[in-house]
Amino acid sequence: MNVGVLALQGDFLEHIDMLDRLGVRAKLVKTPKDLDSIGALVFPGGESTTMSKLLESSGLGEALKARLELPIFGTCAGLILLARSISDGRPDQVSFGYLDVEVRRNGFGRQIRSFEADLDVLEISPPPMKAVFIRAPVIEKVGSDVKVMATVSYDFNGKEESVPVVVRQGRYLASAFHPELTGDTRLHEYFLQHIVESR
Numbered sequence: 001m002n003v004g005v006l007a008l009q010g011d012f013l014e015h016i017d018m019l020d021r022l023g024v025r026a027k028l029v030k031t032p033k034d035l036d037s038i039g040a041l042v043f044p045g046g047e048s049t050t051m052s053k054l055l056e057s058s059g060l061g062e063a064l065k066a067r068l069e070l071p072i073f074g075t076c077a078g079l080i081l082l083a084r085s086i087s088d089g090r091p092d093q094v095s096f097g098y099l100d101v102e103v104r105r106n107g108f109g110r111q112i113r114s115f116e117a118d119l120d121v122l123e124i125s126p127p128p129m130k131a132v133f134i135r136a137p138v139i140e141k142v143g144s145d146v147k148v149m150a151t152v153s154y155d156f157n158g159k160e161e162s163v164p165v166v167v168r169q170g171r172y173l174a175s176a177f178h179p180e181l182t183g184d185t186r187l188h189e190y191f192l193q194h195i196v197e198s199r
């Protein structure tokens with residue numbers, strides 16, 4: 001099975017590297033034509049508003065909508081691209097809506113742009129997974145078909161709340177953080193073994 005990584009903007013090279021470590025030579029996806037030979041896709045972290053624009057101008061967004069069977073793993077901005085609804089996005093920002101979640105862009109606060117946490121991830125931990133959050137989206141609501149695989153507890157303006165940070169719905173997997181930046185390949189491996197190869 002050929003795996004592609006959306007390579008319009010963001011940290012797609014880090015995803016290529018993670019997949020490489022798992023023995024998968026992934027393909028950069030920049031044009032609709034690049035979709036022809038792939039059977040699974042990764043949406044990287046980066047800037048979802050920019051990716052949204054480039055998806056539109058490259059024609060990739062339209063082409064992707066015709067590939068509904070594709071399993072997709074999205075991280076951070078990639079999660080935003082998959083979400084059903086986005087708060088604090090740009091008005092013209094589009095998402096595919098494949099994951100029944102509501103996200104708030106940069107929802108962990110503007111001052112604290114980045115933090116780390118050790119997460120227990122369902123079907124993956126122990127040991128815990130070190131997660132790096134960089135201007136990450138907060139998942140504010142999940143639909144009943146969405147499996148929450150990990151949560152993080154966070155102080156939102158003096159109120160400690162636990163929010164989902166790894167979710168799966170069928171062939172869609174997403175994390176609010178960046179597994180591609182820590183060298184921990186377990187989520188990528190989960191995507192390949194439990195979603196891509198089992199189809």
Ligand code: GLN
Pocket residue numbers: 044045046047048049075076077078080105106134135136137
């Ligand atoms: N804040 C970014 C966005 O809205 C996502 C950040 C990231 O991918 N690290 O797209």
